[in-house]
Amino acid sequence: MSDLTPRPRRRLLLAAPLGVAALGGLGFWYMLSGLQNGSFNPRGVPSALLGRTPPDFxxxxxxxxxxxxxxxxxxxxxxxxxxxxxxxxxxxxxxxxxxxxxxxxxxxxxxxxxxxxxxxxxxxxxxxxxxxxxxxxxxxxxxxxxxxxxxxxxxxxxxxxxxxxxxxxxxxxxxxxxxxxxxxxxxxxxx
Amino acid sequence: MRRLVFAALLAPGLALAAFLPSDRLADPAAEERAQSIGREVRCMVCQGQSIEDSDADLARDLRRIIRERLQAGDDDGTIRGYLQNRYGDFILLRPPFSLATGLLWATPLLALLFGLFLIRRRRAVVVPAAPLTAEERARLDQLSGQS
CATH class of the missing domain: 3.40.30.10 (Glutaredoxin)
Structure with a gap:
């Protein structure tokens, strides 16, 4: 009965997927722009040598x-x-x-x-x-x-x-x- | 039958993926050990493959290094450590257990516990039924035959 009428909290819950999609889109856009200017490399792996001196050679x-x-x-x-x-x-x-x-x-x-x-x-x-x-x-x-x-x-x-x-x-x-x-x-x- | 044909078609591809026979160790037991280490080592160039499956130049170099170290008498752990020292944990296809990976392993369990917590909390809150309005009461009385 009262469950069927949309309450403010319920309406907020309905908007949640939209919010998640918007956040995802923003993240994706950020990633793409990073890919374009080279600041983001999806295959990049942090070097194991960071903070160390190079090996003897x-x-x-x-x-x-x-x-x-x-x-x-x-x-x-x-x-x-x-x-x-x-x-x-x-x-x-x-x-x-x-x-x-x-x-x-x-x-x-x-x-x-x-x-x-x-x-x-x-x-x-x-x-x-x-x-x-x-x-x-x-x-x-x-x-x-x-x-x-x-x-x-x-x-x-x-x-x-x-x-x-x-x-x-x-x-x-x-x-x-x-x-x-x-x-x-x-x-x-x-x- | 069709499956057999496909398998036959795929077989030469598999043979090509394996590397030059001249790079293999003469001793089959040592070669088997080298391959079992190599299957657990990520090819940093193709990233989804092990170095035993990869044709990349770097993968070939790493296969050679594994065989050299093996013949020099290193045990499996030392050889893995050698690679890990240079390329980090990412080179191991089976990541070692650490605080960061521990959190990763525990995530499903944590998610389950969180879900159970939410369910329990929901159950605990008993929503009191709204009192009947005068209209509803009148209708109820009517239906139950009392007037």
């Missing part, structure tokens, strides 16, 4: 390049935070992010590169054609050092503070948005 220089190679000793007691970028000449997203590194290097931020599963001549050609943002460049043709870092695909970029502790990792190409919203604030914070 020594990588030789890329043949025919004047850059020194890269070893874990180069990543301790730094004057300023650095980026470590795993890349390859055969990797298309690496071409997309390349201009970001050229601009950052022009600002004086040291960027250390690891040439992942690449041939020396291809790496050299890539850098001579598109510019060379690296201060150091280690060659990792078998990709074993990359596995020690927990790299699961190129490009991957790590930010290390002055103590050489890994503070941030991004899997995928660094876009202008990520550079401005993540990398630069982190570089300032750890300077």
């Amino acid at each position: 020594t990588l030789p220089p890329v043949e025919g390049m004047s850059h020194p190679g890269l070893s874990s000793a180069d990543l301790r007691g730094l004057a300023r935070p650095v980026l470590v970028n795993f890349w390859a000449s055969w990797c298309v997203p690496c071409i997309i992010e390349h201009p970001q590194f050229m601009a950052l290097q022009a600002e004086g931020v040291p960027i250390f590169g690891v040439s992942y599963k690449d041939r020396a001549e291809d790496a050299r050609q890539f850098l001579s054609r598109r510019g060379d943002p690296f201060t150091r460049l280690g060659a990792d043709p078998p990709g074993r050092v990359a596995i020690d870092w927990g790299v699961y695909g190129v490009p991957e970029t790590y930010l290390l503070d002055r103590q050489g502790i890994i503070r941030w990792r991004y899997a995928g190409p660094i876009t202008a948005e990520i550079m401005n919203e993540d990398v630069k604030p982190l570089l300032r914070r750890h300077a």
Whole structure:
């Protein structure tokens, strides 16, 4: 009897699905916009190395390049935070992010590169054609050092503070948005 | 019959998914152990597959690493730890029990308890029947034959 007449509480309950749908839609929109500007990566997995120093390793220089190679000793007691970028000449997203590194290097931020599963001549050609943002460049043709870092695909970029502790990792190409919203604030914070 | 044909069609695909025979260990028991570890390790590239089922480059590298470590005399736990150290818990298809995963496991139970609590609370509240209006009383009297 009285149960059949809609009471305010009941009406509120009827509106609940609508509210849930609206919230879901908002979340979905937020996710999509994140996907578009690169701040949200649905396949992204947090690095197991965050808050730790990288594993011990020594990588030789890329043949025919004047850059020194890269070893874990180069990543301790730094004057300023650095980026470590795993890349390859055969990797298309690496071409997309390349201009970001050229601009950052022009600002004086040291960027250390690891040439992942690449041939020396291809790496050299890539850098001579598109510019060379690296201060150091280690060659990792078998990709074993990359596995020690927990790299699961190129490009991957790590930010290390002055103590050489890994503070941030991004899997995928660094876009202008990520550079401005993540990398630069982190570089300032750890300077 | 049709099922058999399908199975026959699928078989070469399965064989392709397995990796190069040259990468397998000569000792069948050791190879079986390597595969049983590999089946529990997520391919970080394809994410829904184990490295034993994946054709990805990284999966092949990890299969090799498992076999190398196995031949070096590491036990299964050490090998899993080696991968977990580099890629985190996500690399294990069977997540280890921790506070965070514990909460995840407990969620169905918590939801059930919450539901029971709600039901109990609803039952406890006895809605008192609204008193009859004068009109209703008159109608009732009429129906029950009292006037």
